[in-house]
Amino acid sequence: MKNFGGTHFDGTTTRKNPVMMKAEGSNLIIEPVPGSGQTGRMEFRLEDLKIEPPLSTGFRIIRLPHPHGHIETPELAAVKAIEESAGVNRAARLLHLFESNLRLTLLACLFTAALIAGLTYYGIPALADRAAREIPPQAAKFISDNAVKELDKSIFKPSKLAEDKKEHIREIYGEFAEKAGIAPSELLFREMAGAPNAFALPSSYIVVTDKMASFVESDDELMGVLAHETAHMAEKHALRQILRNTGVYLLISLATGEVASTLSAGAAIPALLVESGYSRKFEAEADALGASLMVRTGRTVESMIKFLERIEREYPQSASSGPLSTHPSTKSRLENLKALR
Amino acid sequence: MDIGEIIDRGFGSTGKRRAHIVFTGRGREYFSVWIVNVLLTIATLGIYLAWAKVRTRRYFTWNTFLEGHHFDYLAGPRSILIGHVIVFGGMAAVYAAREWFTALGAVITLAAYAAVPWLIYKALRFRARNTAYRGVRFRFLGTPGRAYLVYGLIPGPFLVYSAAAAIYAATGAEQEPAFMTYLASLSAILGIAAFILYPYWMYLRKKYAYGNISFGATRSIFRGEVKFFYKAYVKTMFMAALAVFVALAGVFAVTGALVFSGGLASGAGIAAFLVPAMVGAAAYFTFEQYLYATVTNHCLNNLTIGKISFSCDIDPLRLVFIRLTNVAASALTLGILIPWAVTRRYAYVTGRITVIGADELDGMKAGEDADQSAAGDAALDYFDMDVGW
Numbered sequence: 001m002k003n004f005g006g007t008h009f010d011g012t013t014t015r016k017n018p019v020m021m022k023a024e025g026s027n028l029i030i031e032p033v034p035g036s037g038q039t040g041r042m043e044f045r046l047e048d049l050k051i052e053p054p055l056s057t058g059f060r061i062i063r064l065p066h067p068h069g070h071i072e073t074p075e076l077a078a079v080k081a082i083e084e085s086a087g088v089n090r091a092a093r094l095l096h097l098f099e100s101n102l103r104l105t106l107l108a109c110l111f112t113a114a115l116i117a118g119l120t121y122y123g124i125p126a127l128a129d130r131a132a133r134e135i136p137p138q139a140a141k142f143i144s145d146n147a148v149k150e151l152d153k154s155i156f157k158p159s160k161l162a163e164d165k166k167e168h169i170r171e172i173y174g175e176f177a178e179k180a181g182i183a184p185s186e187l188l189f190r191e192m193a194g195a196p197n198a199f200a201l202p203s204s205y206i207v208v209t210d211k212m213a214s215f216v217e218s219d220d221e222l223m224g225v226l227a228h229e230t231a232h233m234a235e236k237h238a239l240r241q242i243l244r245n246t247g248v249y250l251l252i253s254l255a256t257g258e259v260a261s262t263l264s265a266g267a268a269i270p271a272l273l274v275e276s277g278y279s280r281k282f283e284a285e286a287d288a289l290g291a292s293l294m295v296r297t298g299r300t301v302e303s304m305i306k307f308l309e310r311i312e313r314e315y316p317q318s319a320s321s322g323p324l325s326t327h328p329s330t331k332s333r334l335e336n337l338k339a340l341r
Numbered sequence: 342m343d344i345g346e347i348i349d350r351g352f353g354s355t356g357k358r359r360a361h362i363v364f365t366g367r368g369r370e371y372f373s374v375w376i377v378n379v380l381l382t383i384a385t386l387g388i389y390l391a392w393a394k395v396r397t398r399r400y401f402t403w404n405t406f407l408e409g410h411h412f413d414y415l416a417g418p419r420s421i422l423i424g425h426v427i428v429f430g431g432m433a434a435v436y437a438a439r440e441w442f443t444a445l446g447a448v449i450t451l452a453a454y455a456a457v458p459w460l461i462y463k464a465l466r467f468r469a470r471n472t473a474y475r476g477v478r479f480r481f482l483g484t485p486g487r488a489y490l491v492y493g494l495i496p497g498p499f500l501v502y503s504a505a506a507a508i509y510a511a512t513g514a515e516q517e518p519a520f521m522t523y524l525a526s527l528s529a530i531l532g533i534a535a536f537i538l539y540p541y542w543m544y545l546r547k548k549y550a551y552g553n554i555s556f557g558a559t560r561s562i563f564r565g566e567v568k569f570f571y572k573a574y575v576k577t578m579f580m581a582a583l584a585v586f587v588a589l590a591g592v593f594a595v596t597g598a599l600v601f602s603g604g605l606a607s608g609a610g611i612a613a614f615l616v617p618a619m620v621g622a623a624a625y626f627t628f629e630q631y632l633y634a635t636v637t638n639h640c641l642n643n644l645t646i647g648k649i650s651f652s653c654d655i656d657p658l659r660l661v662f663i664r665l666t667n668v669a670a671s672a673l674t675l676g677i678l679i680p681w682a683v684t685r686r687y688a689y690v691t692g693r694i695t696v697i698g699a700d701e702l703d704g705m706k707a708g709e710d711a712d713q714s715a716a717g718d719a720a721l722d723y724f725d726m727d728v729g730w
Contacts, residue, residue: 009476014557014705016410016475055396056370057403061413069476099373108373112380119383254383254390255676270675 005033006062006073019071023082028062030071042068046086051079053092056100119251120274128243132236137204140239144204148188151207159189161210169213169222176223177230179297185233189213195315198225200232202239216307224294224304231289237282244278279326287333291340305337359652360699364688366404368681374400375680391422402472405691408699415478416471431456451504458492459485469554477707482560483553491545499535502527540570543636551640557707559647565640573635580657581628588623592616622668630664631657641694647705652695663689 008017008030018033026046032038042064050063060079062071073079083089098104148156159166166189177184185200188207196212206229216222232238248271291301312330327333378393395418402412435453462485469481506528544567552563596616634657641653667682696702 011476011478012707014475014477014703052399053396055374055400055403057365057411059403059411095377098377105373105376108376108380112376112383115380115383251383254387255379256679 002078004073004075004078006071006075008071009069011067011069021071021073021078023085026086028082044068046082046088051083051089053089054080054096056096116251116255120248124244124247124251125240125278128247129236129240131243132239135239140202141204144201147201148205148207152190155192156207157191159191159210161189161213165213169208172219172223173226176226176293176297180227180230180293181296182230182234182293185230196311198229200229200238202236202242206230206233215311217310218303220299220303221307223297223299224290224301224307227293228286228290228304231286231293232282235282235285235289237286241275241278241282245275248274276326280328283327284333284336287336288340291337301337301341305334305341308334308337357648357650357698358700360408360696360702362691362694362696363406364401364404364684364691365406366400366684366688368684371400371684372680387425388422391418391425394418394421401687407474407696408702410475413473413476414471415473416467448504451500454500455493458488461492462488465550465553474556475702477557477705480555480557480708481553482555483549487549487553491542491549495538495542495545499531502531540574541567543574544570547636547640551644554646555708556646557705559649559705561644561646563640564643564645566643569639570636573632573639576635577628577632580631580661581624584623584627584661585620588620589616592619623665626664626668627661630661634660637690648701649696649698652697653693655690655693659689660686 003020003022005018005020008019009015010017017038018036019030019038020033021031022029023046028044028046028049030042030044032040044064048065052061052063054060054076058076059072059074060076062073062079064070080093083093098108166187169189170187173187174184185204185206188205190207190209192209192211194211196215197209198207198212200206206226208226212225213222216225252271287304291304294301294304308330374396378389378396381389382393395414395416398414398416402414405412431453435449438449462483465481465483469479472479506524544565547565547570548563551565552561554561634655638653638655641651644651663686667678667686670678671682
């Protein structure tokens with residue numbers, strides 16, 4: 001092999017020494033450049049050297065065994081030849097190929113996009129749903145109990161509903177669950193500000209607000225709401241949503257290589273979009289399953305439709321539909337329900 | 342000798358030769374490195390992250406030149422990987438412990454926080470030791486004890502109080518009004534104290550970082566002043582308030598235009614989301630970057646390493662602008678423009694740093710070797726803490 005030139009930094013001072021190098025057999029010989037005033041020939045076995053992987057800089061670095069410092073050289077081809085003959089840095093050189101070739105870089109982009117899309121639409125949901133199935137009911141109840149405690153301290157107030165009204169609701173819900181062949185969840189009654197609401201807490205409780213109890217015009221309508229929430233419960237939507245969101249958060253962290261940096265805050269918008277997407281899908285599923293439960297228990301989908309129309313009239317959604325909302329647009333929900341009549 | 346040198350020697354305070362820091366990296370180039378990093382990191386569920394970090398830091402140090410020589414990053418991915426495993430394992434253990442022993446949650450979190458000063462100390466050592474220039478490594482000579490003082494003792498009372506308050510609130514006990522007012526006033530006092538002490542704490546942190554580095558055998562001297570930090574803080578608060586005002590005006594102009602053009606419903610919806618987001622972002626980034634610029638200028642201007650001194654003149658408003666546009670660009674392109682954003686900011690900041698006394702750079706000696714541990718370094722990246730330099 002030919003001689004090639006470089007600079008030696010001995011690691012003990014900032015002084016640099018110009019040197020000439022040659023690969024001979026399985027060794028690298030380093031000699032000071034004649035006339036540089038340096039003396040001292042060095043010889044190392046190639047396997048004792050660390051040739052740093054290439055980056056798109058105009059130099060390569062070869063680290064010598066401690067305490068001899070390192071060599072730098074602009075002779076990229078020469079170093080590449082040594083790497084190839086010694087069979088080192090194969091993976092790193094492949095990597096660098098992807099980095100330095102525009103077409104391969106674009107290929108890497110495509111792979112990355114495909115990987116992220118695959119994980120977002122298939123991988124994360126599949127894993128999250130699997131995990132949700134594995135979580136024992138006691139653990140889910142534990143989470144819900146904590147959630148109820150927190151909510152009771154903040155936005156919940158004790159229910160002002162009459163006791164016999166509560167009993168009645170519990171009774172017809174019990175019948176409903178029995179006819180539908182689903183284990184009934186415990187009903188909790190609370191007062192909450194804002195629009196009439198009912199929601200399912202991970203796998204254990206359905207909360208009904210006073211406003212909701214008084215807003216419904218019939219037992220049928222109330223069951224429609226509870227059917228929707230029961231569907232959420234049966235399909236473990238809340239738990240799956242939490243796990244999916246965690247997955248998305250982890251994916252973003254991996255992609256940006258850091259946790260919660262201000263730059264990844266910019267990448268958090270796609271996270272919100274994805275999470276809202278998951279949520280809308282669950283809401284649509286709950287509508288469909290709820291409707292079928294209504295039919296199975298001898299009630300009709302009509303009451304769900306009437307309820308949705310009325311609540312849209314009296315409490316129109318402000319941030320109605322759009323990629324960031326958690327529910328599908330009321331229009332599409334009504335369309336889907338009407339198709340199930 | 343050109344005019345610049347004549348002026349430097351004649352009118353310059355020390356007549357020493359100045360050298361600028363030059364960044365030769367480019368967004369398009371770094372993009373290639375970055376996208377491959379992202380791909381492999383996701384594909385390996387994060388294991389490759391250690392290698393990715395090394396490549397990233399090498400890309401930046403190898404493209405940062407001073408006097409025709411570049412800096413170097415020496416860490417090996419394996420030690421960083423070990424650091425990641427330790428931190429990840431530790432965090433998982435803490436989360437698990439908090440879930441299963443909720444009552445002790447605050448206590449366990451406090452115990453975890455007790456490890457932070459040590460991790461910071463380790464991170465500073467690791468980062469310094471693995472950075473080199475012309476073959477001579479930097480070193481960090483601060484002590485763990487001092488780290489505990491700066492990162493433990495000072496924030497300590499505030500953390501303990503918050504934890505105690507959290508535990509107390511968790512018990513949900515009935516509280517007498519008198520006791521509640523006592524608690525409220527105590528919280529207010531501590532809050533005000535924290536607000537007042539913050540610049541002093543910043544000074545201590547910067548002093549710990551800048552005052553304890555050495556390039557090889559040459560130790561640094563940090564002459565920063567506390568009163569400057571207070572001045573910078575006040576100026577920054579003012580700037581952040583101004584930014585909030587501008588952001589509010591801007592958002593209302595936009596939503597007003599929307600409402601006017603008839604998109605009332607969507608306008609109101611968007612406004613409800615936009616207003617807090619934009620205003621919050623404007624305030625946060627303005628505060629963060631303006632303070633960083635002013636403080637970094639001061640720290641570098643008052644730093645000497647042997648006979649070498651520094652001059653740094655980052656324009657705070659320009660840095661704020663860079664950050665805001667970077668975040669907007671990254672968000673709008675779903676993160677694709679991140680490599681350009683990062684190189685742009687790095688190029689700007691390093692471009693404002695001048696080394697005075699460049700002739701001294703030849704013939705500086707290396708220092709004694711020391712141990713290294715990557716656990717602290719990984720913890721820093723994991724938490725994105727603003728420590729050190």
